[in-house]
Amino acid sequence: AQAAAMAEYAYKVLGLRKVAVWIDTACDFCVAVSTYFEDAWKHLGGEVVYEDFFETLWTDFSPLVARLKAYQDAGRIDCVYISAIPGNVGLIVKQVREGGVILPILGEDGYDTPLLPEVAGVYAEGVVFVSHVSLDSPDPKVQEFVAAYTEKFGRRPENAFAALGYDAMMLLAEAIKVANSANPKDIEKGLSKITTFYGVTGTISYPPGSKVPDKSVSVLIVIGGKFRTLANIVPEYLPPPELAK
DSSP states (O other): OHHHHHHHIIIIISOOOEEEEEEETTOHHHHHHHHHHHHHHHHHTOEEEEEEEEOTTOOOOHHHHHHHHHHHHTTOOSEEEEOOOHHHHHHHHHHHHHTTOOSOEEEOGGGOSTHHHHHHGGGGTTOEEEESOOTTOOOHHHHHHHHHHHHHHSSOOSSSHHHHHHHHHHHHHHHHHHHTOOOHHHHHHHHHTOOOEEETTEEEEOOTTOSSOEEOEEEEEEETTEEEEEEEEOOSOOOOGGGGO
16 A cells, blocks of 8 residues: 555656656565556556665665666656665665755655654655644544553654554444454454545455455655655556565
């Protein structure tokens, strides 16, 4: 859903068409989300001009940056999608910008970390990524969660992952309630009957015959070192899950 939402927003709203994709081959998540992004991008009509590859523990991305700038300067691409995780995303963004690349940088929830603006500094400005919720959203459900989390743990949640865990448990509780049973098989049936669950991370529903929920995804941008919401999207198209198996 993240990959499809990012592809849809970049293609339909930002008007981007030609993408370079950087893939962290040492991280299964990054490989999978890149696969799904490329599938959704091509489904929309976009072009994946080329792929480049790196590994999680790298600290020097200059060869990739040089290639990216060459494609940019030749007018062959108009954006780059970089699958990254919290530990390296700030460094990658910093080196990309220091290398003279001014193209839009697109990503996923590995960017949902304070390390992005902390490490990349001003170079993080304008980066667009998707995550499961913006904790700065004015949505009362989100702000109630942030307040409760802060009261319990003495600090705000850093990203969407705590909210995902909360929604997972509340969704499970709702399925037990619907099924009137805590038997695992009954819970599965209960989940299948949930058509609109209003969670912290968005509205969740299960289409008939599917165990993959329809779920909204937040599109965020870095402005002033903070993450701001651009849109909330339930992707019109979802790549087949088996593509990344």
